[in-house]
Amino acid sequence: MNDERLLRELRDLLRDGGLRGSFLVRDLATGEELGIDPDRELPVASLVKIPLAIATLERVRRGELDATRQIEVAPGRVTSPGPTGLSRFRHPARMAVEDLLYLGLSISDSTAADALFALTPPAEVARILGELGLEGIKVRHPMGDLEDTPVERLGPQQARLAQELVIAAAGSGPGHPVPQLDLARANTGTARAFTDLLQALWTPSAIDPASAARIRELMGANLLRQRLAPDFSSDAALWSSKTGTLLHLRHESGVVEHADGQVFAVTALTESRVAAGRQPEAEALMGRVARALRDQLRQG
Numbered sequence: 054m055n056d057e058r059l060l061r062e063l064r065d066l067l068r069d070g071g072l073r074g075s076f077l078v079r080d081l082a083t084g085e086e087l088g089i090d091p092d093r094e095l096p097v098a099s100l101v102k103i104p105l106a107i108a109t110l111e112r113v114r115r116g117e118l119d120a121t122r123q124i125e126v127a128p129g130r131v132t133s134p135g136p137t138g139l140s141r142f143r144h145p146a147r148m149a150v151e152d153l154l155y156l157g158l159s160i161s162d163s164t165a166a167d168a169l170f171a172l173t174p175p176a177e178v179a180r181i182l183g184e185l186g187l188e189g190i191k192v193r194h195p196m197g198d199l200e201d202t203p204v205e206r207l208g209p210q211q212a213r214l215a216q217e218l219v220i221a222a223a224g225s226g227p228g229h230p231v232p233q234l235d236l237a238r239a240n241t242g243t244a245r246a247f248t249d250l251l252q253a254l255w256t257p258s259a260i261d262p263a264s265a266a267r268i269r270e271l272m273g274a275n276l277l278r279q280r281l282a283p284d285f286s287s288d289a290a291l292w293s294s295k296t297g298t299l300l301h302l303r304h305e306s307g308v309v310e311h312a313d314g315q316v317f318a319v320t321a322l323t324e325s326r327v328a329a330g331r332q333p334e335a336e337a338l339m340g341r342v343a344r345a346l347r348d349q350l351r352q353g
Contacts (some may be wrong), residue, residue: 059349060089063342070338071327077244078346081255081308081316085353087346088244095322096239097190098297100304102157102166103250104190106271108178109154109169110264111185118172120151126168138162158271158295163196170195175240185259189246191239198233217328220301233299244320247306251318255308269293272307279333281321284340285309285347294319301325303335315351319343 067074067089075095077088112118128142138156139146140163148156148165150172156165170178179192229235252258254265273293278286280303286292294307306320321339325332 054349056087056349059345060087063089063345066338067323067342070335071325072323072335072338073326074324074339074342075244075320075322076343076346077248077318077320078343078350079248079252079318080350081252081318082314085350086248087350089342089346091244091248091320093322094236094241094243095304095324096234096236096299096302097242097247097322098240098299098302098304099161099163099166099196100242100247100295100297100306101190101192101196101240102161103247103268103272103295103306104178104182104187104192105166105169105173106154106158106268107185107187107250107254107260107264108173108181109150110267111181111261112173113150114261114264118150120149122150123147124150124153124168124172126153126164128164139164139168154267155271155274158268159274160276161296167195167197185253187246187250187253190242190250193238193240220326220328231300234302242322244306244322247320247322248318251306251308251320255316255318269308275307280336281305281307281319281340281343283337284344285319289313301328303332303339305339309347317347317350319347 075090075093077086077091079086109118113120125145125147126139127145137160153165153168156162157169175192175194182190232238253260254268272295273291275294277296280296281294282292289312291310292307294305297304301324303325304322308316308318310316321343323339325335
């Protein structure tokens with residue numbers, strides 16, 4: 054099947070599944086790539102924790118931060134069943150900077166990430182990304198800002214209504230009434246920008262090699278594996294990634310390393326038109342589309 058026909062079929066699959074997607078798959082050895090709307094900008098939710106980790110480790114390398122420094126972290130504010138790690142602690146805890154990195158990347162602990170943002174604020178993270186030549190990702194706010202959305206305001210009994218309001222507002226014009234979804238105010242990026250970031254982590258770049266290796270290790274330990282992992286991890290393939298979820302947004306960006314030496318960066322950013330918090334069918338569809346793009350590249 055040629056590329057154009059495949060892309061048409063995949064767009065139809067996404068539409069029929071209630072998803073609008075931005076995908077990009079790149080062969081990191083050849084640079085060949087195949088995608089669906091890869092330059093479409095979207096709020097990135099927890100994917101921002103990858104740039105945060107890069108900036109934190111860069112500051113450690115420069116001697117501006119001590120990776121063993123102990124940080125006292127206040128207990129999280131749990132408002133939904135999603136948060137993990139320190140976000141669910143009931144009492145203050147003391148953690149080293151490098152352990153906060155593990156919690157933030159490997160289990161997507163937003164309380165841990167905000168402890169790191171307190172050390173390296175969003176504007177500083179953005180500045181360091183620019184210095185490293187990583188473009189297309191805007192870092193504007195910490196993770197705590199994601200806890201004040203219509204879902205939290207209306208409560209669990211009105212979660213469906215909150216989702217319906219968010220979906221109805223999407224695409225209705227410039228901006229968005231929910232600040233975390235407003236491209237002028239949110240942390241944002243594109244599938245291309247995150248694929249470029251993955252390439253910088255997996256191949257020689259301006260990122261310090263030791264820092265890149267540590268981030269690859271932490272992404273390889275990602276415990277959230279319900280989205281793309283079923284289609285990319287096996288006994289003959291290592292899948293390392295980071296997920297991002299907010300309201301109707303479901304994202305994942307990662308790298309699959311095959312035993313035969315082929316390495317592909319994969320980014321999937323999606324928004325759903327279905328007003329539901331749990332959508333396993335959407336998770337599976339994301340993986341199906343991303344894998345079809347990878348298979349097309351691999352066969353080509």
